[in-house]
Every structure is written in C-alpha cells, then in structure tokens.
Amino acid sequence: MMEKEIKLKEIRAKLRKSMDGVVSTSMREKGLKYRLNFGVNLPTLRQIANNYDCDPILSEMLWKEDVRELKILATLLYPIDDFSEENARKWCREIPNQEIRQQVCMNLFQNLPYAHDLVNHWVSSDNESIRTTAYWLFARLMIIHSVQIPDIDCTTLVRNAVNDLSSSDFFLRQSAVNALKYAGRLSSELSREILEKVKIMADSGIPALQEVYSLLKFEFDNN
DSSP: OHHHHHHHHHHHHHHHHTOOHHHHHHHHHTTOOOSBOOOOOHHHHHHHHTTSOOOHHHHHHHHHSOBHHHHHHHHHHSOGGGOOHHHHHHHHHHOOSHHHHHHHHHHTGGGSTTHHHHHHHHTTOSOHHHHHHHHHHHHHHHHHHOSOOTTOOHHHHHHHHHHHTTOSOHHHHHHHHHHHHHHHTSOHHHHHHHHHHHGGGGGSSOHHHHHHHHHHHHHHHTO
16 A cells, blocks of 8 residues: 555656646636646646556545546546446546546546446436436447447437436536437437427527527438
C-alpha cells in the first residue's frame, strides 16, 4: 500500500505542474464542481496515465478522491479484466457529474464484456443518474460497434428513454435523446416506432419537446 501512496503523491505532483487555473475556473462556473480541479486537459491526463501500469488498487484510491483529474485517471488505469459487475454498479452510483459519466463510459464501461447487461439493468433503474448512464453507455456501444448490439433490450430502452424526454433533468433528457437517435439507426422499423411515440410532442406547445421531435424526425428522415 505504501507503494500506491507514493504513486498517488507522484500523480498529484504532476497534476500541479500541469494545472490550468483558467480552465479550472471556467469549469467551475459551468457547474462542474469538485473539491479540487486542476483544469488539466484530457491529452495530458492520458500522457500521465501512460507512465503507470494498470492497477485496480491504485485506481480505487484515485476514484475515491473528489478530484476531477484523479477520477478520470482512475477510469484509465483500472484493468478491464479485474473490473467486476459489482465494481461497475458501485462506480455508476458514485458518478458525480456528466463529465465523469462520459469518461467512465468511454474509458472503462464500454470495454467491459458485460456492458450490454449493464445497459439492460440500469435503463430500468428508479435512479435518474443511473438511467442517464445507461443511455450514455448504450450510445457509446453503438459508436464502437456500428451494428446492432446483441442482447440489448431496445424495447425497454426506447420506452424509458421516451418517458425521460419530459424530465426536468437536462442531462437525463440529453442522454435519452442521444440514445433514441442511435436506437433509431438500428432499423427503419425502430425509427418509425420512435417517431410514432414522440409525434405528440410536435403539437405539445412546449418548445423543448417540439425541438426534440424535430431533431429526431430530421435524424430518421435522413438515415
């Protein structure tokens, strides 16, 4: 454990040297709040991660810190083969904001062999943050596979995503729209089904919902 503590101190020192106060302040003003944010850009974080072997213990230590860069490094340094479904459920519950959600989905969750199971379980969660992660992870899987993903329950995903289009949570709505866009690309039948479910939004009189309908209609009309 002493070795891990030394590595953690080394990483902190490297972050301080790479600190960008302007970026950190900008993020804070945009609502990305952490106990500590060095404002280090993602390419630099990847360079720092390349200096260390993937290590589950070190990654857990990094993830526990309420420090932006340490959480992102945790997603880069956790070995895929050692990351259990229990780990995934725990980390999903602990995601603090959209930036970390994007990073953990891209750097870790999408590469797990059971990623499709995570989507299926999380998309039906009562927790809005967990559903947001499910939609985001589904989109990431679509991006890397570019074909229909086996064992994804698209019926449930589409139903819940449509319901979440009316949520007051901006990131949940955004993630739901994103998931529906990718789901509709799986087949013309599914895109028609989605449009049928959301067509009521066109005459809702609510600008945000009308915009969602227009966006999805444009997306599927141009597939």
